[in-house]
Amino acid sequence: MAFSEFRPLDEKVLIEYIKATPSLASKLGNKFDNLTIKEVGDGNLNFVFIVVGSSGSFVIKQALPYIRCIGESWPMTKERAYFEALALKEHGSLSPDHVPEVYHFDRTMSLIGMHYLEPPHIILRKGLIAGVEYPLLADHMSDYIAKTLFFTSLLYHNTTDHKKAVAEFCGNVELCRLTEQVVFSDPYKVSQYNRWTSPYLDSDAEAVRGDNALKLEVAELKSLFCERAQALVHGDLHTGSVMVTHESTQVIDPEFAFYGPMGFDIGAFLGNLILAFYAQDGHANDQNDRKAYKAWILRTIENTWNLFDRKFLALWDANKDSGDAYLPAIYNNPELVQLVQKKFITDLLHDTLGFGAAKMIRRIVGVAHVEDFESIADASKRAGCERRALELAKLLLKERKKFQDINEVISAILQHQ
Amino acid sequence: MAFSEFRPLDEKVLIEYIKATPSLASKLGNKFDNLTIKEVGDGNLNFVFIVVGSSGSFVIKQALPYIRCIGESWPMTKERAYFEALALKEHGSLSPDHVPEVYHFDRTMSLIGMHYLEPPHIILRKGLIAGVEYPLLADHMSDYIAKTLFFTSLLYHNTTDHKKAVAEFCGNVELCRLTEQVVFSDPYKVSQYNRWTSPYLDSDAEAVRGDNALKLEVAELKSLFCERAQALVHGDLHTGSVMVTHESTQVIDPEFAFYGPMGFDIGAFLGNLILAFYAQDGHANDQNDRKAYKAWILRTIENTWNLFDRKFLALWDANKDSGDAYLPAIYNNPELVQLVQKKFITDLLHDTLGFGAAKMIRRIVGVAHVEDFESIADASKRAGCERRALELAKLLLKERKKFQDINEVISAILQHQ
Ligand SMILES: Nc1ncnc2c1ncn2[C@@H]1O[C@H](COP(=O)(O)OP(=O)(O)O)[C@@H](O)[C@H]1O
Ligand SMILES: Nc1ncnc2c1ncn2[C@@H]1O[C@H](COP(=O)(O)OP(=O)(O)O)[C@@H](O)[C@H]1O
Ligand SMILES: [Mg+2]
Ligand SMILES: [Mg+2]
Ligand SMILES: [Mg+2]
Ligand SMILES: [Mg+2]
Ligand SMILES: [Mg+2]
Structure with a gap:
């Protein structure tokens, strides 16, 4: 595991995390120059980062211990990421054409690395x-x-x-x-x-x-x-x-x-x-x-x-x-x-x-x-x-x-x- | 715990077990002379012993890893005793007048000690x-x-x-x-x-x-x-x-x-x-x-x-x-x-x-x-x-x-x- 305890991601932390995580680093061909990182979470609950390098890409989704669109005043377990990863894998194995592949899951960080559904998605x-x-x-x-x-x-x-x-x-x-x-x-x-x-x-x-x-x-x-x-x-x-x-x-x-x-x-x-x-x-x-x-x-x-x-x-x-x-x-x-x-x-x-x-x-x-x-x-x-x-x-x-x-x-x- | 691993009860084993188990022994006032032990299991699945001493009594129910009335050819987890004990305690706390009190439970032995519902029950x-x-x-x-x-x-x-x-x-x-x-x-x-x-x-x-x-x-x-x-x-x-x-x-x-x-x-x-x-x-x-x-x-x-x-x-x-x-x-x-x-x-x-x-x-x-x-x-x-x-x-x-x-x-x- 890259980090021994939970840390909310920002761009800097994310790069550090990727470098320390072989399953993610390898997706980028272990090349970290010219990475584009964009937070795109338009959803109500979580943070989503799109990570694109010169030889690969993925999406990182992280759950924080509250509901994003409301804020810390509405706490919500970040363990939801565990169940999301479990369901993505289970449903993905049953319907692989319609569920993005999970590359990485980290329960401590409530973090899922998955296939980036590229534009024009x-x-x-x-x-x-x-x-x-x-x-x-x-x-x-x-x-x-x-x-x-x-x-x-x-x-x-x-x-x-x-x-x-x-x-x-x-x-x-x-x-x-x-x-x-x-x-x-x-x-x-x-x-x-x-x-x-x-x-x-x-x-x-x-x-x-x-x-x-x-x-x-x-x-x-x-x-x-x-x-x-x-x-x-x-x-x-x-x-x-x-x-x-x-x-x-x-x-x-x-x-x-x-x-x-x-x-x-x-x-x-x-x-x-x-x-x-x-x-x-x-x-x-x-x-x-x-x-x-x-x-x-x-x-x-x-x-x-x-x-x-x-x-x-x-x-x-x-x-x-x-x-x-x-x-x-x-x-x-x-x-x-x-x-x-x-x-x-x-x-x-x-x-x-x-x-x-x-x-x-x-x-x-x-x-x-x-x-x-x-x-x-x-x-x-x-x-x-x-x-x-x-x-x-x-x-x-x-x-x-x-x-x-x-x-x-x-x-x-x-x-x- | 009296025994470190599962043993099916017979009269001799049961007496040994009771002597080694304070919560049961004390129910008999720690007196073990003149104990009457009777196996009465008329049910389909388990063994039931009635234990009566000069100053107390109880019932011992033990699950064996098969269905009693069919025999070892129909295996059945003895973990059922754990759920029986759990339910007796939960239902007993909700309706104490209509559920016998559990005195003792031993998961290793799949054994429940409970109140003896005396005759004319x-x-x-x-x-x-x-x-x-x-x-x-x-x-x-x-x-x-x-x-x-x-x-x-x-x-x-x-x-x-x-x-x-x-x-x-x-x-x-x-x-x-x-x-x-x-x-x-x-x-x-x-x-x-x-x-x-x-x-x-x-x-x-x-x-x-x-x-x-x-x-x-x-x-x-x-x-x-x-x-x-x-x-x-x-x-x-x-x-x-x-x-x-x-x-x-x-x-x-x-x-x-x-x-x-x-x-x-x-x-x-x-x-x-x-x-x-x-x-x-x-x-x-x-x-x-x-x-x-x-x-x-x-x-x-x-x-x-x-x-x-x-x-x-x-x-x-x-x-x-x-x-x-x-x-x-x-x-x-x-x-x-x-x-x-x-x-x-x-x-x-x-x-x-x-x-x-x-x-x-x-x-x-x-x-x-x-x-x-x-x-x-x-x-x-x-x-x-x-x-x-x-x-x-x-x-x-x-x-x-x-x-x-x-x-x-x-x-x-x-x-x-
Ligand atoms: N695998 C992905 N590929 C591309 N974009 C994604 C992916 N996962 C999430 N997104 C983008 O992030 C947004 C929020 O993701 P979502 O999983 O719905 O988070 P939330 O649980 O906060 O609603 C999505 O609406 C989508 O625009
Ligand atoms: N607490 C008790 N007091 C008196 N008799 C009991 C008690 N528990 C069980 N018995 C007797 O043992 C028999 C079998 O018990 P039961 O719990 O129904 O076992 P099974 O799961 O094998 O059906 C009952 O029919 C009853 O005659
Ligand atoms: Mg969403
Ligand atoms: Mg969501
Ligand atoms: Mg069928
Ligand atoms: Mg019965
Ligand atoms: Mg029964």
């Missing part, structure tokens, strides 16, 4: 705001989601491996608590952290806090989140955790990873696509009414789910002798296999809609907002977009169990424009 | 077979269940404590696997361990293995069992794990304890009472038609559930500021509190009926049968009782979500006599 959310279509996005994301969730569930695990992994990720409890607070609690109560486009959405935010039917359903989702160890979920799979080019899709930042409900990841991704959809009217102008782009987003939502469904069931069929969940000696006829798979996917759709909706709501009336809306300068216009998204989210959350397939969800979105 | 199942009414049973069991489940759930725990406890009990995975096999798998497939009252129930057992609708529902229950860490459950709460007198009710043998769904415990208890009900016709004779006793069992089922419901909600109301599940700032009006509590209890009833039914089915067509039926000598008569129980269990399992309260369950039982 940008954060998906920024591409969605700019109105850029990514033709392979649905295919890639459905692949990543299907593989990471399937292979870490009891459809593939035996119980022994599963409980061991569950126990390990119970250690990431502080990050789970943060999600509990910002997703399942704060938006539904008065909290110093909540904000919204005021005064336009004052009564909308108040309505969320006063909606008994909504809060009843949120309780069920929170209990699933806290109690159901279904698969190793990324835990923060919004469109700011995905980097893209036209050809490449890469999932970063799984520091919230733990064994939780599969629908939490799928919902995060689809819910943030729905937010992007509702933000488009705020980005429309005389040159571009964004109508075609809105249709592309809806197709991407539909395709992501349908491709996920198909790929997940294909993995299930191909691995039906693995996993302790559905023994082939019991699930031993085609009708029955179809029945259990249909039920599994339908239940998962309901969870996905519930969690996706909860993630939408918290981005409109909770602490952390999304650039999709924030970048709409006209507050009244922004509030209009947000309100339509909020109404759709409340409907999805309350009525989620009535939806039978993703087309019905698309129809609901179209009716709530 | 007998195993509840034996009392039920004999037709003895226990007027306090419903009150006591509802108390035990309500307290142990409430205080180990997120209704009382914060997430940090909860995940820590969940992770610890993930270690009891071998016992969870045994339950998976004997409760959720073997009865629904051909297995060398399955048996039933043959030839009478041959086609009934075959029907269970061929029932797609039933196997669809069993999958959902198994997934809850494997994935949902709702509370520290006893894990084997049948009527053979309860010792009773007219005044006392004591729960023993939580070696299957883990964080699982609450309904698994309540279902085990009620399901075994329902088995006792269906066995009564086999015990009826000219002196006693058992009609009054059957009515008492049904009242006990009804009262146990209804008292549980009332006590559990009273604990919830009294501790509404504790626990991370339902923050008072969100669940902040009486109508909403009533809504969430009603939903919680109704969902729990459905889980209870599902698990209870699964436990009934496995006792009729799986490996381990119950004395309630086994003690009916006439095989044809026994098969009749078992068939009626099996039919009711299949109905409960498949239709569980249609039941709104326990009275509807009682009616269904009365209709399936």
Whole structure:
């Protein structure tokens, strides 16, 4: 280990660290002249340095013992880096095409060295705001989601491996608590952290806090989140955790990873696509009414789910002798296999809609907002977009169990424009 | 520690062990003349010695690295004793009136020393077979269940404590696997361990293995069992794990304890009472038609559930500021509190009926049968009782979500006599 105790990085410390760390130094061909180091952490929590030398590059991510965008007043264990590294490696081994390779991890320094996703990779959310279509996005994301969730569930695990992994990720409890607070609690109560486009959405935010039917359903989702160890979920799979080019899709930042409900990841991704959809009217102008782009987003939502469904069931069929969940000696006829798979996917759709909706709501009336809306300068216009998204989210959350397939969800979105 | 490595107990070894163990020796007033030692393990898994001296007594339970009733051919970790001791202590602190006190635990020896439940304590199942009414049973069991489940759930725990406890009990995975096999798998497939009252129930057992609708529902229950860490459950709460007198009710043998769904415990208890009900016709004779006793069992089922419901909600109301599940700032009006509590209890009833039914089915067509039926000598008569129980269990399992309260369950039982 390069350093014997934790030190927050700056450029000077980082160079010293790299020189003392063979796995990193060798990535640069052990040449340290003309290094470019840039801190680019635009995320909410951590510091990210891009290190580029004449014969190699990497990214260094370091967790500090507090939440970056709030400051030292909101402490948060830097052990999250350990779970992020663990999840990057686990998900990376299952879906290597869509997860950056980890080169180095240092628990003392809460530091991850990983593959640098070079330009033109940008954060998906920024591409969605700019109105850029990514033709392979649905295919890639459905692949990543299907593989990471399937292979870490009891459809593939035996119980022994599963409980061991569950126990390990119970250690990431502080990050789970943060999600509990910002997703399942704060938006539904008065909290110093909540904000919204005021005064336009004052009564909308108040309505969320006063909606008994909504809060009843949120309780069920929170209990699933806290109690159901279904698969190793990324835990923060919004469109700011995905980097893209036209050809490449890469999932970063799984520091919230733990064994939780599969629908939490799928919902995060689809819910943030729905937010992007509702933000488009705020980005429309005389040159571009964004109508075609809105249709592309809806197709991407539909395709992501349908491709996920198909790929997940294909993995299930191909691995039906693995996993302790559905023994082939019991699930031993085609009708029955179809029945259990249909039920599994339908239940998962309901969870996905519930969690996706909860993630939408918290981005409109909770602490952390999304650039999709924030970048709409006209507050009244922004509030209009947000309100339509909020109404759709409340409907999805309350009525989620009535939806039978993703087309019905698309129809609901179209009716709530 | 008395011994530096594991040794299976016999009378001689046990005396040596006691003399070398102050916490046990002192319970006997350090007097070792005239000790009576009796091995009474009538259970399926372990060895139990009753030790009585002139000035004190206790029970010694030892786990061996296999399943007693099957033999060394079915290995089973003796670490189960560690989790049994942990659960006895945890549940004992929450419900001291209904759990025997642990005097001593030795992990190396897989050995628990605990309070001797003296005669006239007998195993509840034996009392039920004999037709003895226990007027306090419903009150006591509802108390035990309500307290142990409430205080180990997120209704009382914060997430940090909860995940820590969940992770610890993930270690009891071998016992969870045994339950998976004997409760959720073997009865629904051909297995060398399955048996039933043959030839009478041959086609009934075959029907269970061929029932797609039933196997669809069993999958959902198994997934809850494997994935949902709702509370520290006893894990084997049948009527053979309860010792009773007219005044006392004591729960023993939580070696299957883990964080699982609450309904698994309540279902085990009620399901075994329902088995006792269906066995009564086999015990009826000219002196006693058992009609009054059957009515008492049904009242006990009804009262146990209804008292549980009332006590559990009273604990919830009294501790509404504790626990991370339902923050008072969100669940902040009486109508909403009533809504969430009603939903919680109704969902729990459905889980209870599902698990209870699964436990009934496995006792009729799986490996381990119950004395309630086994003690009916006439095989044809026994098969009749078992068939009626099996039919009711299949109905409960498949239709569980249609039941709104326990009275509807009682009616269904009365209709399936
Ligand atoms: N492997 C990488 N390659 C290129 N850029 C990266 C990489 N990892 C992170 N980044 C950049 O750093 C930003 C913050 O990283 P992220 O892991 O999301 O941190 P946080 O946990 O603080 O949100 C990303 O939005 C992205 O712009
Ligand atoms: N504390 C106790 N006091 C009196 N008898 C006990 C006690 N614990 C166990 N026994 C007797 O030993 C039997 C087996 O104990 P149990 O804990 O159920 O073992 P197993 O795990 O093998 O089923 C019980 O049925 C009961 O008769
Ligand atoms: Mg991020
Ligand atoms: Mg992050
Ligand atoms: Mg399988
Ligand atoms: Mg027992
Ligand atoms: Mg036992």
